Amino acid sequence: MSEKQPGRVLHHMQENRLDHAVVYLEGHGSESVEVDLVALRRKIDRRLMPYMFCCYVLQFLDKVMLNYAAVMGIKMDLKLVGNEFSNTASWFFIAYLIAEVPNVYCLQKFPAAKWLGGNVFLWGVAAAASAGAHDYRSLLVARVFLGIFEATVSPSLMLLSSQYYTRSEQAPRFTFWYMGLGVAQIIGGIISFAFQHVHHVGLEGWRIMFLVLGLITMAVGTLTFFFIPDTPMKASWLSDIEKVALLQHVSKNQTGVWSTTLNLKQIREAVLDIQIWLMTLTTIMISVSSGVVTTYSSTLISGFGFSGPISALLNTPSGIVSIFFTLLVGFGIRNVSHRWAWIVLCTIPGIIGGALLSFLPKSNTAGVLIGIYLVNAIVATLPILYQWTMANCAGHTKRAFVSAIVAGSFSVGNIIGPQTFQQRDAPEYRPAKIAVLATQAAGAFLSVMLFLYYMSQNWRRDRILGPVDDAKVDGTKWAGLTDRENPHFRYVY
Secondary structure (H helix, E strand, C coil), X not given: CCCCCHHHHHHHHHHHCCCHHHHHHHHHCCCCCCCCHHHHHHHHHHHHHHHHHHHHHHHHHHHHHHHHHCCCCHHHHCCCCCCXXXXXXXXXXXXXXXXXXXXXXXXXXCCHHHHHHHHHHHHXXXXXXHHHCCCHHHHHHHHHHHHHHHCCHHHHHHHHHHHHCCHHHHHHHHHHHHCHHXXXXXXXXXXXXXXXXXXXXXXXXXXXXXXXXXXHHHHHHHHHHHHCCCCHHHCCCCCHHHHHHHHHHHHHHCCCCCCCCCCHHHHHHHHCCHHHHHHHHHHHHHHHHHHHHHHHXXXXXXXXXXXHXXXXXXXXXXXXXXXXXXXXXXXXXXXXXXXXXXXXXHHHHHHHHHHHHHHCCCCCHHHHHHHHHHHHHHHHHHHHHHHHHHHHCCCHHHHHHHHHHHHHHHHHHHHHHHHCCCHHHCCCXXXXXXXXXXXXXXXXXXXXXXXXXXXHHHHHHHHHHCCCCHHHHCCCCCCCCCCCCCCCCCCCC
């Protein structure tokens, strides 16, 4: 592990000016200022959280609408056969995964807020274009473009959240915008139910649904582009004193705020970093279940003989489960920490749900429905992983790279999830249900391994270097060092 001495760090920082926050602080004075941080946090929350929440609601809605369209007749209307429906779901995430490669560069060179707003607008265009699909190929093309433009949402929101909040403050904020997933599950079921009662000559209900949601997404993307500031230093609604106080407050993260310098050495470090591999594998395992929930929950429910509208409504309790566990872990981490334990806690109902899905007879409708709902507890682990990643990865390029890697891992799990549903296994889909059970257990095990790794790294640094000295931390917090380069960095778990 590369360690740098405080004197060398200060020289390195002055020479390269890696973080734009340093330039701002030098230009506006870095002396301590008295600001009510609670009031400042609330002000930032009011300005950022509504847009971030809406972006996450819409990214899930636009993605999951294919799930609801399945019970609205899209398979019959587009003459989808065999595994073509599963393939359209998987290719969305393949495109999502591929798009994470340029995302690393773009998030380093362009402000996350602008990159997010532009992509939200474009995925709205792609969602609306899905309404014009007339066969398998045209639907596939629309889904591929939707995946490309949605790929930036999680990395962008992760980076934005880490710019304005300390590591302990980030957890409830990640929770708030990620809670949009559960809200979208509830709204999605109601929207699908409503549009199944909309009849228009020559235009099916699912087409109108895609069109309306696409237009709403374009509007939110436009607002996001113009109203979320590029960085805290450019927030017109913060005074200079508030900006200085905020930057001093978040400096304790030792992860920096913003820099356009692309450091290939940090990418190499990330590729060789054990924590990134563990985080990636954990995300993949957990996201397999997420892929099943996203694409096939309505299909599983309709397999009990319910009509399309009723299947859509019966899917809404999934959102309530998602919201409950997302809130539980968000505020739990804020008060108790131990992110690894909260991941394990959420996998327990997920494993129980997977077992009910796998081993209860189909005649036990209530039991299997409960299983479908319980599996949704697993989605609350993803904001933990997102926040854990931002809290424990320092260095501007490394953070941008790792945020894209973790988001890409989410897409890998979502590629695997739908592919476990093979037409030959219908209507039981038992291999897919067992996959849900096994991958959640694996995710819990890997999170424990991650906890042990972080604990051992902190113990090692304390043994070699001694406890963290706040006076020395002042010389490294804006130096743009990675978590492995900075001897004063300690991991949270």
